[in-house]
Amino acid sequence: MHALNSLSNALLSMLTRKPCTGYELTKLLQLFWQAQHSQIYPLLGKLEQGGLVTFELICQTGKPDKKVYSITDAGTAKLQQWIREQPPMEYQERDEFLIKVYAIGVMEPETARRLFLERRDALLARLTRLEAQIKLMDEEEGIPVTDLASRQFGRYLLYQRKVRIIKEEMEWVDWSLPLFKSSVTID
Amino acid sequence: MHALNSLSNALLSMLTRKPCTGYELTKLLQLFWQAQHSQIYPLLGKLEQGGLVTFELICQTGKPDKKVYSITDAGTAKLQQWIREQPPMEYQERDEFLIKVYAIGVMEPETARRLFLERRDALLARLTRLEAQIKLMDEEEGIPVTDLASRQFGRYLLYQRKVRIIKEEMEWVDWSLPLFKSSVTID
DNA sequence: AATAGCATGTAAAGTGTTACATGATTTC
DNA sequence: GAAATCATGTAACACTTTACATGCTATT
Numbered sequence: 001m002h003a004l005n006s007l008s009n010a011l012l013s014m015l016t017r018k019p020c021t022g023y024e025l026t027k028l029l030q031l032f033w034q035a036q037h038s039q040i041y042p043l044l045g046k047l048e049q050g051g052l053v054t055f056e057l058i059c060q061t062g063k064p065d066k067k068v069y070s071i072t073d074a075g076t077a078k079l080q081q082w083i084r085e086q087p088p089m090e091y092q093e094r095d096e097f098l099i100k101v102y103a104i105g106v107m108e109p110e111t112a113r114r115l116f117l118e119r120r121d122a123l124l125a126r127l128t129r130l131e132a133q134i135k136l137m138d139e140e141e142g143i144p145v146t147d148l149a150s151r152q153f154g155r156y157l158l159y160q161r162k163v164r165i166i167k168e169e170m171e172w173v174d175w176s177l178p179l180f181k182s183s184v185t186i187d
Numbered sequence: 188m189h190a191l192n193s194l195s196n197a198l199l200s201m202l203t204r205k206p207c208t209g210y211e212l213t214k215l216l217q218l219f220w221q222a223q224h225s226q227i228y229p230l231l232g233k234l235e236q237g238g239l240v241t242f243e244l245i246c247q248t249g250k251p252d253k254k255v256y257s258i259t260d261a262g263t264a265k266l267q268q269w270i271r272e273q274p275p276m277e278y279q280e281r282d283e284f285l286i287k288v289y290a291i292g293v294m295e296p297e298t299a300r301r302l303f304l305e306r307r308d309a310l311l312a313r314l315t316r317l318e319a320q321i322k323l324m325d326e327e328e329g330i331p332v333t334d335l336a337s338r339q340f341g342r343y344l345l346y347q348r349k350v351r352i353i354k355e356e357m358e359w360v361d362w363s364l365p366l367f368k369s370s371v372t373i374d
Numbered sequence: 375a376a377t378a379g380c381a382t383g384t385a386a387a388g389t390g391t392t393a394c395a396t397g398a399t400t401t402c
Numbered sequence: 403g404a405a406a407t408c409a410t411g412t413a414a415c416a417c418t419t420t421a422c423a424t425g426c427t428a429t430t
Contacts, residue, residue, distance in 0.1 A: 005416080005417075006281070006283050006286065006417095007417080007418095009283075009286050010286045012290070013286045013287070013289045013290035014289070016289075016290045016292065016293050021380095021381075021382090022381080022382070022383095023380070023381050023382075031289075032280075032281075032282070032285040032286060032289060033281055033285075033286060034281075035417095035418075035419095036418075036419060036420080037381085037382075037383085038383080038384075038385090038418090038419080038420080038421090039417080039418065039419085041381095041382065041383060041384090042383085042384085060380090060381090061426095062380095062426065062427060062428095063379090063380050063381070063426075063427075064380060064381040064382065064424090064425075064426080065381075065382085066380085066381060066382080067381090067382085076293055079290060079293060080293055080294060082287075083287045083290065083291075083293075083294055083298075083302065084294075084298065084302075086305065087283055087284075093219075093352070094193070094219075094220055094221075095219070096193055096196075096274055097274075098219040098220075098345060098348065099193065099196050099197045099200045099219060099220060100200070100269075100270045101341050101344050101345050101348070102200045102201070102203075102218075102219060102341045102342060102345050103199070103200035103203045103266060103270065103341055104270075104335075104340060104341040104344065105203065105337065105339070105340055105341050106203050106263055106266060106267055106270075107267060107270060107271075109335055111270075111271065112335065115270065115271075118273065148291075148292075148296055148299065148366060148367055150292065151292040152292070153291060153292055153366075154288050154289045154290055154291040154292050155289060157288050157291065157363055157366075158285055158288050158289050160359065160362070160363075161285065161288070161356075161359050164355060164358075164359055165280070165355070168351060168352070168355040169348075171351075172347065172348050172351055175347070176344055176347075179335060179340075179344075180335055192388080192389075193389095194389080194390090208408095208409075208410090209409080209410070209411095210408070210409050210410075222389095222390075222391095223390075223391060223392080224409085224410075224411085225390090225391080225392085225393090225411080225412075225413090226389080226390060226391085228409095228410065228411060228412090229411085229412085247408090247409090248398095249398065249399060249400095249408090250398075250399075250407090250408050250409070251396090251397075251398080251408060251409040251410065252409075252410085253408085253409060253410080254409090254410085
């Protein structure tokens with residue numbers, strides 16, 4: 001079987017923690033690789049055909065039946081192999097806001113400043129949501145342990161990173177804002 | 188004409204600074220919205236048909252002829268309008284490294300630690316490259332001014348952000364590494 | 375009565391990457 | 403002599419998003 005794409009690896013990564021349905025994976029993956037269920041369901045099928053995951057059909061009453069997927073030994077081996085590989089120095093970082101920032105000179109100062117204020121609000125909202133999400137996940141899966149030996153360690157590192165990313169951008173916005181103000185007061 | 192996609196807006200954003208060829212745009216856009224020339228050339232054609240940019244054909248000897256694109260008033264207006272719009276709370280943040288981090292528990296401690304050390308090296312290399320790129324751009328287009336009134340202001344803010352993003356991740360890696368070490372020494 | 379959650383799937387459209395194609399000049 | 407730079411373009415493939423499709427239960 002040829003190399004897996006990022007989403008496949010993300011699915012395997014998530015399944016190292018515990019078996020999940022496609023529905024759950026769609027939601028859990030929001031944390032580090034969001035994808036729609038329309039992409040996830042067919043991929044799970046392919047991974048299953050490739051022997052990297054298996055599923056158990058759980059019949060339910062009142063709710064639709066579901067397929068609970070687990071990672072196989074072959075899947076774990078494949079994932080480990082991919083983790084070891086060095087990525088080809090990719091760097092996406094596609095943030096629409098940066099497009100706006102680059103062209104900020106075409107906007108009126110007051111509009112520009114408002115844009116940054118709105119961004120700050122959005123970041124704060126995102127941080128709040130993330131922290132709520134983390135709290136929820138901690139309740140469901142137990143507070144991640146800071147010990148490398150634990151299977152929870154990766155989640156702990158990820159949380160730290162996600163929170164830091166948002167806080168760093170907030171600091172940048174706060175650093176930028178005075179530059180707008182001073183220019184506006186000259187007017 | 189219906190709403191433009193992100194890449195179209197990125198092209199317009201870049202053209203607010205100065206007229207460019209598709210070839211130049213491909214390189215300049217690396218800074219905040221990388222795309223291949225195979226995507227950029229056709230899009231420039233569409234923007235031209237839509238009246239948002241115009242081009243002047245420059246015939247050269249020794250080098251291939253080129254099309255120098257400029258943003259039109261209609262293009263600037265369209266860009267301003269898009270900048271004002273509030274984005275639908277998107278948040279991509281698709282970083283393959285985070286997939287690896289999440290599943291770090293399946294790796295041997297020593298492999299895990301090496302992964303982070305390699306990441307630190309890669310980040311340092313990226314920072315070095317970015318700073319060289321910034322220096323080069325500053326030489327070509329003049330050091331960006333910290334004054335909002337200047338057309339260079341957006342570039343200044345962007346540079347700050349890009350450098351900060353990398354430094355923040357380096358700090359996170361450095362914060363994480365001791366957690367690996369302590370676990371390894373117990374062994 | 376309407377919305378949200380559970381749960382899976384397919385089809386179509388849009389976006390992005392890799393490969394194919396050309397050809398002169400300059401640098402190593 | 404090989405590789406890189408300049409400069410544009412198309413075709414094929416891979417990935418992502420949006421829309422279509424179904425249907426029961428619990429909440430507002």
